[in-house]
Amino acid sequence: MSDFPTTARVVVIGGGVVGTSTLYHLAKGGWTDCLLLEKNELTAGSTWHAAGNCPNFSSSWAVMNMQRYGLEMYRTLGTDVDYPMNYHVTGSLRLAHTRERMMEFERVASMGAYQGLEMGMLSPKELKDYNPFLEIHDLQGGMWDPLDGDIDPAQLTQALAKGAREAGGRIERFCPVTGIDRDGDEWIVKTEKGEIRAQYVANCAGYYAQRVGEMFRPFGGRRVPMVTLSHQYFLTEPIAELEAWTREKGHKVPLVRDVDISYYLRQDKYGLNLGPYERNCKAHWVTPEDPMPDDFSFQLFPDDLDRLEFYIEDAMARVPILGRAGIGRNINGPIPYAPDGLPMIGPMPGVRNAFEGHSFTFGIAQGGGAGKVLAEWIMHGQTEMDMWAVDPRRYTGYADHDYTLAKALETYGHEYAMHFPRHAWPAGRDRKLSPVHAEVVAQGGQMGAYNGWERANWFAKPGDDTSEVAAQTWDRAGPWALRIREEVEAVRDAVGVLDLPGFSRFNLSGVGAAEYLRGLITGGLPKVGRMNLAYFANDRGRILTEMSILRHGDDVFTLITAATAQWHDFDVLNADLPEGLSLTDHTDDFSTLIVTGPKSRGVFEAIGTQADLAASWLSIQPAVVAGTDCALARVSFAGELGWEIHAANVDIPGLYAAVLSAGAAPFGMFALNSLRIEKGYRAWKGDLSTDYTLLEAGLERWVKLDKSQDFPGKTALAKQQAEGVKKRFVTMTVEAGDQDAPYMSTVYHEGKVVGETTSGDWGYRIGKSIALGTIRADLAVPGTRLEINIFGRMYAATVQPDQPLWDPQNERLRA
Numbered sequence: 168m169s170d171f172p173t174t175a176r177v178v179v180i181g182g183g184v185v186g187t188s189t190l191y192h193l194a195k196g197g198w199t200d201c202l203l204l205e206k207n208e209l210t211a212g213s214t215w216h217a218a219g220n221c222p223n224f225s226s227s228w229a230v231m232n233m234q235r236y237g238l239e240m241y242r243t244l245g246t247d248v249d250y251p252m253n254y255h256v257t258g259s260l261r262l263a264h265t266r267e268r269m270m271e272f273e274r275v276a277s278m279g280a281y282q283g284l285e286m287g288m289l290s291p292k293e294l295k296d297y298n299p300f301l302e303i304h305d306l307q308g309g310m311w312d313p314l315d316g317d318i319d320p321a322q323l324t325q326a327l328a329k330g331a332r333e334a335g336g337r338i339e340r341f342c343p344v345t346g347i348d349r350d351g352d353e354w355i356v357k358t359e360k361g362e363i364r365a366q367y368v369a370n371c372a373g374y375y376a377q378r379v380g381e382m383f384r385p386f387g388g389r390r391v392p393m394v395t396l397s398h399q400y401f402l403t404e405p406i407a408e409l410e411a412w413t414r415e416k417g418h419k420v421p422l423v424r425d426v427d428i429s430y431y432l433r434q435d436k437y438g439l440n441l442g443p444y445e446r447n448c449k450a451h452w453v454t455p456e457d458p459m460p461d462d463f464s465f466q467l468f469p470d471d472l473d474r475l476e477f478y479i480e481d482a483m484a485r486v487p488i489l490g491r492a493g494i495g496r497n498i499n500g501p502i503p504y505a506p507d508g509l510p511m512i513g514p515m516p517g518v519r520n521a522f523e524g525h526s527f528t529f530g531i532a533q534g535g536g537a538g539k540v541l542a543e544w545i546m547h548g549q550t551e552m553d554m555w556a557v558d559p560r561r562y563t564g565y566a567d568h569d570y571t572l573a574k575a576l577e578t579y580g581h582e583y584a585m586h587f588p589r590h591a592w593p594a595g596r597d598r599k600l601s602p603v604h605a606e607v608v609a610q611g612g613q614m615g616a617y618n619g620w621e622r623a624n625w626f627a628k629p630g631d632d633t634s635e636v637a638a639q640t641w642d643r644a645g646p647w648a649l650r651i652r653e654e655v656e657a658v659r660d661a662v663g664v665l666d667l668p669g670f671s672r673f674n675l676s677g678v679g680a681a682e683y684l685r686g687l688i689t690g691g692l693p694k695v696g697r698m699n700l701a702y703f704a705n706d707r708g709r710i711l712t713e714m715s716i717l718r719h720g721d722d723v724f725t726l727i728t729a730a731t732a733q734w735h736d737f738d739v740l741n742a743d744l745p746e747g748l749s750l751t752d753h754t755d756d757f758s759t760l761i762v763t764g765p766k767s768r769g770v771f772e773a774i775g776t777q778a779d780l781a782a783s784w785l786s787i788q789p790a791v792v793a794g795t796d797c798a799l800a801r802v803s804f805a806g807e808l809g810w811e812i813h814a815a816n817v818d819i820p821g822l823y824a825a826v827l828s829a830g831a832a833p834f835g836m837f838a839l840n841s842l843r844i845e846k847g848y849r850a851w852k853g854d855l856s857t858d859y860t861l862l863e864a865g866l867e868r869w870v871k872l873d874k875s876q877d878f879p880g881k882t883a884l885a886k887q888q889a890e891g892v893k894k895r896f897v898t899m900t901v902e903a904g905d906q907d908a909p910y911m912s913t914v915y916h917e918g919k920v921v922g923e924t925t926s927g928d929w930g931y932r933i934g935k936s937i938a939l940g941t942i943r944a945d946l947a948v949p950g951t952r953l954e955i956n957i958f959g960r961m962y963a964a965t966v967q968p969d970q971p972l973w974d975p976q977n978e979r980l981r982a
């Protein structure tokens with residue numbers, strides 16, 4: 168007891184793979200004064216013999232990259248720390264039953280190529296060459312993933328712990344954290360062995376993370392949106408054919424993932440291990456009658472094989488030797504799920520100097536990379552790659568227990584499902600409704616959720632196919648296509664209205680507010696009565712976020728930003744808020760109607776307003792429209808003449824009805840995306856991310872290196888400006904086929920990878936497929952011919968001049 172530490176720079180709570188990996192990366196990064204507290208033995212969370220395999224290729228490029236880092240690290244970890252491990256890199260075969268699945272694989276293979284991974288496409292016959300036990304008659308083909316395999320999680324955890332200790336990290340086992348307190352800037356971490364004072368704390372408590380998260384509630388924390396589900400796999404007895412094959416070849420068969428059916432099948436010694444993600448999955452510890460036990464270490468749930476029956480039968484038909492083996496052992500263990508099944512890695516929402524690394528559904532595979540990412544957050548306050556896909560702040564207040572449970576069950580049952588661009592998943596809907604939600608739905612609105620807010624994606628007409636099945640396509644064509652065209656044409660030729668609830672909206676005021684903002688943003692502030700776009704960089708000059716700044720007085724501002732950015736951007740503004748300034752969140756109090764198109768001025772004239780409709784582009788003014796108090800901002804993300812009406816929720820229905828009565832046609836988010844991309848307007852966390860500096864993103868118009876304030880990123884941007892950029896944002900037109908380029912499509916020049924797209928869509932006004940992206944700077948010259956890999960096929964693309972494709976001189980905006 169006497170040498171029990173009383174201080175540490177960082178306390179990591181939880182000694183599973185993720186906690187030990189975090190400590191390992193902290194210590195390797197030179198932060199030796201860090202302590203990990205584990206309530207049991209280190210491997211407590213991993214009683215099952217889990218495989219260290221790549222999970223679903225979520226659409227996130229960053230998650231794939233994180234995994235790749237970890238799996239590559241595991242290859243040398245055993246020798247690096249002198250702790251030999253059983254790690255079999257068997258590779259895996261993903262099976263495709265449909266054309267859409269083959270297209271998904273092509274896309275993943277192309278993203279892999281960008282990251283240096285050789286993921287090959289396979290014909291059914293080639294699948295059989297890899298694994299002779301497969302039935303292939305009904306398959307379209309498959310994909311080879313060279314990094315997949317299996318690892319012993321207990322050994323992995325011990326190896327990470329050994330490496331961490333040797334690098335200077337400290338581990339206290341059998342030391343549950345029982346409470347958290349705060350003294351000034353210091354955390355006080357309470358344990359049964361004593362208290363530890365720390366600068367930073369990281370919650371890596373696995374499926375106990377919600378319980379640990381409760382300890383942070385008094386300090387601004389929220390209820391962690393996660394639930395515990397049960398995940399089962401079973402192991403067979405040895406199979407003679409498999410043993411004979413393995414002995415002959417000298418290695419195991421590759422793992423099989425039958426993603427359309429939803430299971431994985433891997434070799435375990437000379438038997439097989441089948442792990443389904445079943446539709447009829449089950450949550451535990453989610454009702455008062457079934458409370459979470461204080462400790463579940465080294466325990467399992469009772470077998471529940473009935474739930475797996477369909478998958479077992481399907482797998483036996485696919486790999487008939489499975490049916491010839493007896494069942495050896497079933498493992499049914501707790502697995503934590505966030506609503507989207509992705510982990511939470513990053514700053515703890517609402518709590519300064521606290522971090523999270525939990526809710527891992529594939530923590531063995533992802534732990535290596537996750538530890539690196541979390542250590543970067545703690546040590547540097549930023550990550551090497553943009554990790555928004557796993558940032559805990561992506562879920563805001565709407566993600567309560569019912570939502571989390573509904574989404575987690577949906578996600579688990581569709582763990583390997585394809586995420587089609589026009590498909591809206593049905594669980595956990597209607598969390599946040601616009602004041603005119605009922606009207607929008609009655610008009611045919613096909614809704615999508617944006618930070619919990621329901622917005623129309625497109626408006627269906629009677630007879631249109633609005634089924635989920637119709638949305639199971641990567642193609643541009645679909646029931647929505649004609650409607651998007653009509654909506655775009657209404658905005659182009661007349662006037663459209665978009666009901667847009669959920670813009671994140673903050674008020675900032677107080678003496679010195681303007682100076683504070685000038686010290687944060689890279690560019691200048693608008694004059695009073697005007698608005699402009701502003702960018703916030705991190706100290707590497709990379710794009711943290713973009714906000715619209717509306718200036719009502721010298722020191723009185725409203726900042727408006729993307730719905731999903733709500734907690735992220737509030738943190739950006741709040742992190743170093745000087746005393747005396749007031750920063751408040753009004754996202755739930757106001758809403759927005761976008762009225763845009765060449766006839767939009769006529770709409771306001773028809774419904775009556777005292778506002779100055781001749782006030783210039785980017786002007787803002789308090790107004791009375793149709794007898795209702797509101798504010799008008801002369802701006803349009805659609806790139807036409809237009810105004811945003813900002814009003815209290817209660818006033819939106821009257822305004823919406825008035826605008827419609829004057830002839831505005833409702834349009835949706837899909838049309839808006841097409842409209843904005845023709846103007847080259849960037850979207851947050853697609854085109855705008857911490858993967859790019861402002862200069863690489865072509866945003867130098869918003870960078871004032873000559874201003875006196877020392878804003879974050881100024882030094883880095885000045886250095887980059889002097890040295891020149893290596894990558895450069897461009898707009899490209901694409902001679903595309905049936906699909907437009909999705910996010911992170913690989914761009915080629917003369918056969919070499921030279922960049923990636925950040926968004927793509929069809930431009931209805933210009934009649935072309937458009938991609939935005941970043942390419943090698945020397946190629947960012949108008950007219951350069953490139954190729955883009957879109958779902959496995961190469962399409963010619965041409966770099967466009969650095970101006971909007973639609974209305975290059977912005978004359979229509981200023982009309």
Ligand SMILES: Cc1cc2nc3c(=O)[nH]c(=O)nc-3n(C[C@H](O)[C@H](O)[C@H](O)COP(=O)(O)OP(=O)(O)OC[C@H]3O[C@@H](n4cnc5c(N)ncnc54)[C@H](O)[C@@H]3O)c2cc1C
Nearest residue numbers: 181183184185206212217218344373500527529530531532
């Ligand atoms: C049957 C099954 C099969 C699986 N198969 C795979 C697979 O093939 N591949 C894969 O990648 N993943 C797999 N997983 C998931 C994987 O096991 C988890 O994602 C992973 O173990 C999570 O690691 P972790 O470090 O986040 O959490 P954990 O391993 O749960 O570690 C958290 C630690 O925190 C400790 N703790 C909790 N509360 C406190 C406290 N108050 N004070 C101190 N310590 C505390 C716990 O004792 C525990 O040791 C499987 C899961 C199951 C159930």
